[in-house]
Amino acid sequence: MTKKPFSAHVDLDMFMPASEKDKEYMVQMRPSSTFFKDGVKRFVKNKVAFISFIIIIIITLSSILVPIFWPYSYETQLGVVPGRPVDSSYNNLSPFEYGSAEKARIEDGESVFPHVFGTDAAGRDYFIRVIYGTRVSLAVGFFASIIVLILGTIIGSVSGYFGGKVDLIIMRFVDIIYSLPDMLMVILLATVLKMTLAPIIEGTILSSIGSNIISLFIVFALLYWVSMARLIRGQILSLREQEYVLSSKATGAKGGWIIRKHLIPNCISVVIISAALQIPSAIFTESYLSFLGLGVNAPMPSLGSLAADALNGLSSYPYRLVIPALVISLIVLSLNLFGDGLRDAFDPKLNG
Amino acid sequence: MNSKTLIYVLKRVLLAIFTVWVVITVTFFVMHAIPGGPFVGEKATTPAVQAAMEAKYGLDKPVIQQYGTYLKDVVTRFDFGPSLKQRGRMVIDVITDGMKTSAKLGIIAAAVSAVCGIVLGAIAAIRRNKLIDRIVMVITTAFVSMPSFIMGTLLLALISVKLGLLPANGSTAAGLILPVITLALYPMAYITRLTRSSMLDVLGQDYIRTAKAKGVSGRRIIFGHALKNSLIPVLTYLGPMLAGIVTGSLVVEQIFAVPGIGRAFVSSITNRDYPMIMGTTIILAALIVIMNLVTDILYKVVDPRIKFE
Numbered sequence: 001m002t003k004k005p006f007s008a009h010v011d012l013d014m015f016m017p018a019s020e021k022d023k024e025y026m027v028q029m030r031p032s033s034t035f036f037k038d039g040v041k042r043f044v045k046n047k048v049a050f051i052s053f054i055i056i057i058i059i060t061l062s063s064i065l066v067p068i069f070w071p072y073s074y075e076t077q078l079g080v081v082p083g084r085p086v087d088s089s090y091n092n093l094s095p096f097e098y099g100s101a102e103k104a105r106i107e108d109g110e111s112v113f114p115h116v117f118g119t120d121a122a123g124r125d126y127f128i129r130v131i132y133g134t135r136v137s138l139a140v141g142f143f144a145s146i147i148v149l150i151l152g153t154i155i156g157s158v159s160g161y162f163g164g165k166v167d168l169i170i171m172r173f174v175d176i177i178y179s180l181p182d183m184l185m186v187i188l189l190a191t192v193l194k195m196t197l198a199p200i201i202e203g204t205i206l207s208s209i210g211s212n213i214i215s216l217f218i219v220f221a222l223l224y225w226v227s228m229a230r231l232i233r234g235q236i237l238s239l240r241e242q243e244y245v246l247s248s249k250a251t252g253a254k255g256g257w258i259i260r261k262h263l264i265p266n267c268i269s270v271v272i273i274s275a276a277l278q279i280p281s282a283i284f285t286e287s288y289l290s291f292l293g294l295g296v297n298a299p300m301p302s303l304g305s306l307a308a309d310a311l312n313g314l315s316s317y318p319y320r321l322v323i324p325a326l327v328i329s330l331i332v333l334s335l336n337l338f339g340d341g342l343r344d345a346f347d348p349k350l351n352g
Numbered sequence: 353m354n355s356k357t358l359i360y361v362l363k364r365v366l367l368a369i370f371t372v373w374v375v376i377t378v379t380f381f382v383m384h385a386i387p388g389g390p391f392v393g394e395k396a397t398t399p400a401v402q403a404a405m406e407a408k409y410g411l412d413k414p415v416i417q418q419y420g421t422y423l424k425d426v427v428t429r430f431d432f433g434p435s436l437k438q439r440g441r442m443v444i445d446v447i448t449d450g451m452k453t454s455a456k457l458g459i460i461a462a463a464v465s466a467v468c469g470i471v472l473g474a475i476a477a478i479r480r481n482k483l484i485d486r487i488v489m490v491i492t493t494a495f496v497s498m499p500s501f502i503m504g505t506l507l508l509a510l511i512s513v514k515l516g517l518l519p520a521n522g523s524t525a526a527g528l529i530l531p532v533i534t535l536a537l538y539p540m541a542y543i544t545r546l547t548r549s550s551m552l553d554v555l556g557q558d559y560i561r562t563a564k565a566k567g568v569s570g571r572r573i574i575f576g577h578a579l580k581n582s583l584i585p586v587l588t589y590l591g592p593m594l595a596g597i598v599t600g601s602l603v604v605e606q607i608f609a610v611p612g613i614g615r616a617f618v619s620s621i622t623n624r625d626y627p628m629i630m631g632t633t634i635i636l637a638a639l640i641v642i643m644n645l646v647t648d649i650l651y652k653v654v655d656p657r658i659k660f661e
Contacts, residue, residue: 176371179641181641184598187621188633284499304501318509318514325505
């Protein structure tokens, strides 16, 4: 039957059951992707961010694993053996040099683990000190940003959720803390806490962490939550008014569903990204304070205090400065690039 | 200036004054929370002498009364009391002495970083994705990730110690070159990135296309239209830049032995010169708050597109 172009006749062919070939056409060619999978795919494609991520993983793993098998510890002064005079041949060794007792053991045919970066002025293996310094810096950065994340999330969401007077008061408070010059306040608080905390925590578990690190955390908790709180408040305020939340409500969704399915997924990426970007700034602050002598307690090293100690022997042992300097810069740089990459990959609002 | 602008300026000034007051209060009470008075560490003092000294400095009065006196002295006479460790000198004299050197250092560093940053940023934006843009971006990314004390010590190790080109001691004029470079590199890198991105933004605007269509020369477009407008976001960085230079100068002056306010501050921390710590914190904080205030107001005045809240 030939079909006239303008006839109202129903074309019966269109109502035939679909053939296998037609069905194949309708099959999804690839499984549907989630937001997270998409983000990972975008992130892996971003070479700079991915390489930074690998560098961070390598640095973190080595700061955790190397001390397990490394034969020296960060606080042992190799020249100091109980019951014998101090052997100063261990102090200030150049890379791959050995102390006098070690030389004797090598001549006896024993193998002695090399001092890869030499030793410092007190005869401590420098390589393991750098590794420990990296561990301390990374840990401080990580935990400080977790503290900031938790405080900021709680205060920001309270402020955004309740609104009204609560919001007004919290936000004025945030404004004031925000306009304080942070570094000066950090130095002031670190100075004071360093002196007041030490007697308080004497004898508790906390004293093994060291009063300075704790005061560092307190300082972070007191000052740096404000930008996180602002961010989360803004997110919650704008998300609450979105059309898809309204339509979800209109189709009968309950509060819990809206929070789980809409608010958290839309908010979480921004929050995690800014927490990731908080880590390098915390490491920055820690190394700065350590450099001023307000950081970790000796003999515990941090990258900042290693650099500060190296200043004294600068003309003879410049590598002792260069090594921690490079490690700090590498960590901060790769964390920054990693954070930027995360933002590009996981913040869909930026793509448009 | 219309009334909206006036209200905005007034609000900002009030917030700034309030912030400075918060700084003074926090500094005062935090410093007084330290256990043991300032004279505890002194050798060879009998209790009678200690009591006499505390009476002389007014430390025997209740804290709240001390606070009132301190606030009054600071606000009305810029009097931060005497320095405890530098005998016979007032804190404000030590600060003004150090400020002369530090201000010189900071202003030169700010000028250098602004000029270099704007030029580099503009070049990078005009030659977008060319080799020079890539080089500028890589270098500035590296500088932004490098703490100023690392930069300073590396420069010291390389240029003064290894090559012997410039003196390591910052008390002479030639010795100020390295501290200036150290201080200027971070803000320079930041301004470069800021200028580049805002210039790219401006170059994509309709009025640039109109100018091009009318046959305006490339140079005129850049200097007459694009550069001027792309500098507005850079203005906002002035406040944070000053804060950065102030905190940076704390360590940089320490590294290069510059006799400025930063070094005085750091040494007052190590030898617990409480009035000195309080005075320096308050002065520097006030400086930063004022600079932020000026930046904020300037920003809104310069760009008529920005609305007042």
